[in-house]
Structures are given as C-alpha cells and as structure tokens.
Amino acid sequence: MTAWPADAADRGESFRQLAMRSLFDRLEALCEGSVAVDREARVTWINAKYARRFGLEAEAAVGMDIEALIPHSRLREVVDSGRPIVLDIMDMGSGHCVVTRMPLCDEGGEVIGAIGFVLYDRVEGLKPVVDKVAQLQRRLTAAERELSENRRAKYSLASFIGVSPACTEIKRRARRAAQLDSTVLLAGETGTGKELLAHAIHNVSPRADKPFIGINAAAIPESLLEAELFGAAPGAYTGAERRGREGKFKLADGGTLFLDEVGDMPLSLQAKLLRVLQEREIEPLGANRIVPVDVRVIAATSVDLAGAVAQGRFRADLYYRLAVLQLAVPPLRERLPDLPLLAERLLDDIGSRIGQPLELADDALAVLARHAWPGNVRELRNVLERAVLMFETPRLAAAHLLKLLPAAADAGPAPVAAAGGVGRLAEATAQAERQAIVSALASTGGNKLAAARLLGISRAALYQKLSVLGIGAPAAGAG
Numbered sequence: 001m002t003a004w005p006a007d008a009a010d011r012g013e014s015f016r017q018l019a020m021r022s023l024f025d026r027l028e029a030l031c032e033g034s035v036a037v038d039r040e041a042r043v044t045w046i047n048a049k050y051a052r053r054f055g056l057e058a059e060a061a062v063g064m065d066i067e068a069l070i071p072h073s074r075l076r077e078v079v080d081s082g083r084p085i086v087l088d089i090m091d092m093g094s095g096h097c098v099v100t101r102m103p104l105c106d107e108g109g110e111v112i113g114a115i116g117f118v119l120y121d122r123v124e125g126l127k128p129v130v131d132k133v134a135q136l137q138r139r140l141t142a143a144e145r146e147l148s149e150n151r152r153a154k155y156s157l158a159s160f161i162g163v164s165p166a167c168t169e170i171k172r173r174a175r176r177a178a179q180l181d182s183t184v185l186l187a188g189e190t191g192t193g194k195e196l197l198a199h200a201i202h203n204v205s206p207r208a209d210k211p212f213i214g215i216n217a218a219a220i221p222e223s224l225l226e227a228e229l230f231g232a233a234p235g236a237y238t239g240a241e242r243r244g245r246e247g248k249f250k251l252a253d254g255g256t257l258f259l260d261e262v263g264d265m266p267l268s269l270q271a272k273l274l275r276v277l278q279e280r281e282i283e284p285l286g287a288n289r290i291v292p293v294d295v296r297v298i299a300a301t302s303v304d305l306a307g308a309v310a311q312g313r314f315r316a317d318l319y320y321r322l323a324v325l326q327l328a329v330p331p332l333r334e335r336l337p338d339l340p341l342l343a344e345r346l347l348d349d350i351g352s353r354i355g356q357p358l359e360l361a362d363d364a365l366a367v368l369a370r371h372a373w374p375g376n377v378r379e380l381r382n383v384l385e386r387a388v389l390m391f392e393t394p395r396l397a398a399a400h401l402l403k404l405l406p407a408a409a410d411a412g413p414a415p416v417a418a419a420g421g422v423g424r425l426a427e428a429t430a431q432a433e434r435q436a437i438v439s440a441l442a443s444t445g446g447n448k449l450a451a452a453r454l455l456g457i458s459r460a461a462l463y464q465k466l467s468v469l470g471i472g473a474p475a476a477g478a479g
C-alpha cells in the first residue's frame with residue numbers, strides 16, 4: 001500500500017511521480033522497442049527487446065552513436081531542436097515502423113537527451129499511409145535526380161562537331177582551359193556553339209560532377225537580373241518573391257556559371273560581377289550579409305566587348321578580368337570543311353527525332369557551301385529542319401535548299417522555280433523578317449538591344465525571332 005503524504009501539494013507530486021513511472025512502464029511494455037540517448041545522441045539505455053532487433057545485448061549498444069545503431073533515427077534532431085516528433089514512420093531496412101520521439105529535460109528545462117518509442121513494427125494497418133509516404137518519397141527522389149541532371153552540363157567536347165583546323169584548334173584550347181580554373185571568355189557570333197563549348201569545358205574540368213548553371217544576361221529584364229544572379233533575402237521583394245530566392249551563383253556553388261551575352265549586362269551589375277570575381281563572395285539583394293561562393297565563370301559574348309569598352313558600354317576592368325582566357329569561336333563560314341560532317345550529324349539528329357533516316361544529295365552540299373551562314377550552326381540546323389518538314393522528303397536536294405536559301409543561288413546555278421502551294425506567303429514573310437533582322441544587327445554591330453529598338457520590337461521578341469529563324473549577329477569582331 002502506498003503511504004500518501006498528509007499535505008495536499010506533496011500528495012499531488014507523489015501521485016505525479018508514480019503516474020509517470022507506471023506510464024513509462026506501461027508504454028515500454030506496450031511498445032515494440034524503446035531507446036534513450038544523451039545530449040550527444042549516444043545511446044544511454046535501450047530495452048532488451050529492441051536491442052535484440054539489432055542483434056545486440058542492451059549493454060553492448062550503450063555508448064553507440066544512435067545512427068550507428070539505427071541509421072534512420074531522428075533522435076539527434078530531437079536533442080538538437082528540443083522539439084518532439086510525435087508520430088513518424090521510420091525505415092528500418094527490413095520494413096517500416098511507427099515511432100514517437102520526445103526530448104528529455106532536467107529540472108531547469110535544459111534538454112539532456114531524448115527518448116524514442118517504436119509504437120508498432122507491423123504497419124499493415126497503416127498500409128495506405130505507408131504506401132503514400134513511399135510513393136511521395138519515390139517522386140521526391142525522381143524530382144531531385146531530374147533537377148540535378150538538369151544542372152549537369154549536357155555536352156562533351158565530342159559533341160562539338162568538326163575536324164577543320166579552326167575547329168581542332170578551338171577544341172584543343174577548350175581542353176586546356178578546362179584544366180585551369182580561371183574565368184573564360186568565349187567570343188564569337190551567335191550560333192557558333194559558345195554554349196555548347198561552355199558545357200564541354202565544364203564537363204572535362206575538375207568541376208564536372210558539380211552543377212553547371214546557365215543564365216542569359218540579355219534575356220532577363222534588368223530589374224530582375226540582380227536577384228537572378230546574386231539571390232534575394234526574404235522580404236527583399238513583395239508578393240511571390242516574398243520568401244527570397246537563391247541566385248544562380250549560389251546554385252552553381254562548387255561548379256560553373258555560364259554567363260551568356262555578358263555584354264548586355266547593365267553597368268551597375270557589371271561592378272557587382274567584378275566584385276564577385278575578385279572577392280569570391282556575393283551579397284544577396286536586401287540581405288546585408290556576404291556569402292562566400294566557389295564558382296568558375298565562363299562568360300560568352302556575341303558583341304565586340306573591346307569595342308563596347310571603347311564606347312563606355314562595358315567596364316574595362318571587368319573586360320580584362322573576364323578575358324584572362326579568351327577563346328574566339330570561329331564562324332561557320334571560316335570552317336566550311338566542317339559543313340558535310342555537321343550537316344550529316346544534324347540530319348541524323350533531326351531524323352532520329354522524327355523517326356526517319358535522312359540524307360543530303362551531293363548537289364545540296366554545294367548550295368550549303370555557298371550560303372554566308374550569319375546564324376552559323378544554329379541557322380544550319382534550322383534550315384535543315386525546315387527543309388525536312390516543308391518538303392517531306394528523306395533526301396534533301398539542291399532544289400529544296402535553294403527555296404530556303406535563295407541568296408545562295410546568286411553565286412551559283414540558275415535558281416529553281418519557286419515552290420507552288422500554300423507555304424509561299426509564310427516563307428516570304430520569314431525571308432523579309434530575316435533580312436530586316438540581319439541588317440539591324442549589322443548596323444548595330446551585333447548589339448541585340450539596339451537592334452531590337454531599331455526594329456521596334458522588344459529584346460525578348462528579337463531573341464525569339466533569332467531562334468525561330470535561325471539567324472544571328474553578323475561578324476562582330478568579337479574575339
């Protein structure tokens with residue numbers, strides 16, 4: 001019989017102590033296992049039943065790090081946060097079980113450890129919930145894998161097709177640049193493969209298994225570019241951006257940041273970029289704190305950056321910093337020997353996507369060789385793609401290509417009669433657009449913002465047209 005103290009308060013306290021002990025005993029008996037850890041998450045006590053599950057006597061488990069005994073345990077998290085995890089499903093390797101975890105505190109309220117109970121080790125009754133958790137877990141893993149694949153560089157140096165001396169030289173220089181960790185500037189007309197080379201350099205560099213992140217300074221409105229690059233602290237923006245965002249520099253940490261059309265960066269951001277390159281640290285918008293980053297920058301430009309410096313549109317100090325290692329990517333017309341191989345590979349690629357083998361007649365190659373290719377390899381791909389779709393033939397001949405590249409006829413044999421039927425108006429419109437854009441780019445020395453203004457369209461619209469029509473800046477003297 002328990003002798004209760006006479007004083008009501010003492011009686012209450014004794015009752016509480018007794019209740020606690022009996023509750024604990026009951027709970028322990030009911031549970032499939034229980035384990036307690038200290039402040040360092042080392043096992044201080046485990047019941048015999050639970051220890052046997054891990055093939056140990058209880059005494060042998062005492063002193064072990066909890067994760068060494070139970071890999072998926074979250075007792076360390078409870079100790080660190082001081083917060084319970086009331087119901088959780090834990091992976092035990094051979095199956096799942098339902099667990100609850102509580103912090104243990106001393107009289108002063110200081111966390112001194114934690115205790116975990118396995119409530120059921122047979123979760124059949126909870127099968128729908130467990131299945132759902134497993135399904136969500138699988139989806140999360142797949143999404144994480146996809147995200148990390150997207151952040152990997154897609155192309156290797158072998159994807160940069162060409163065997164001409166100009167091409168072999170640029171690949172040799174790219175391979176060397178990959179071994180150094182300095183900033184690289186890829187200069188060349190649009191569509192020459194600068195982005196492809198940037199992926200390739202990253203892929204053969206020691207940073208290959210780290211992220212490759214790309215950003216096009218010309219395609220993002222000036223007001224958003226800073227946050228895109230350097231990130232923003234929570235509250236730096238209102239609305240959707242309230243929670244803050246990670247900048248591209250942070251996402252690329254450990255890896256490579258590809259900064260396309262660096263010549264289109266506003267002057268104010270050029271100063272910030274220079275700071276990052278020098279100090280290797282960023283200051284997210286509105287954060288008031290400096291974050292160190294380890295990022296290799298590969299910048300690209302299709303405008304003449306030295307000319308932009310002379311005109312005061314680009315900071316000289318940034319230019320010299322970026323151009324530590326400058327690679328001039330040759331335009332297609334300077335590596336015409338690569339045309340047959342490039343055309344063949346591009347047609348293979350298009351053919352595999354539409355499920356039909358494609359080829360080029362010999363006379364077709366002669367037409368391709370006569371064209372000036374202001375949009376370089378991108379334009380070549382687009383011309384081939386358009387010809388395949390328009391003429392629905394597996395074998396492209398000169399007559400087909402001449403309809404898409406009428407200027408190539410001027411330098412060669414008599415033009416073939418214009419195509420009959422419905423495609424003609426669209427083609428004529430595209431041709432007129434192409435000419436207007438090429439001349440606008442020519443008169444602005446390849447500056448896309450200025451060309452867009454001249455044409456009376458937005459910079460984004462110009463980018464879209466450049467990509468659809470497969471054209472780009474004329475020789476900008478970049479490099």
Ligand SMILES: Nc1ncnc2c1ncn2[C@@H]1O[C@H](COP(=O)(O)OP(=O)(O)OP(=O)(O)O)[C@@H](O)[C@H]1O
Pocket residue numbers: 159160161162188189190191192193194195196197260300301302342377378381472
């Ligand atoms: N040497 C090459 N071998 C194979 N494909 C190439 C080559 N050069 C370019 N391409 C292809 O041409 C297209 C344009 O290339 P990319 O985007 O790398 O050019 P860019 O110089 O970065 O253009 P921009 O300055 O307009 O951004 C892509 O589809 C790319 O795969």
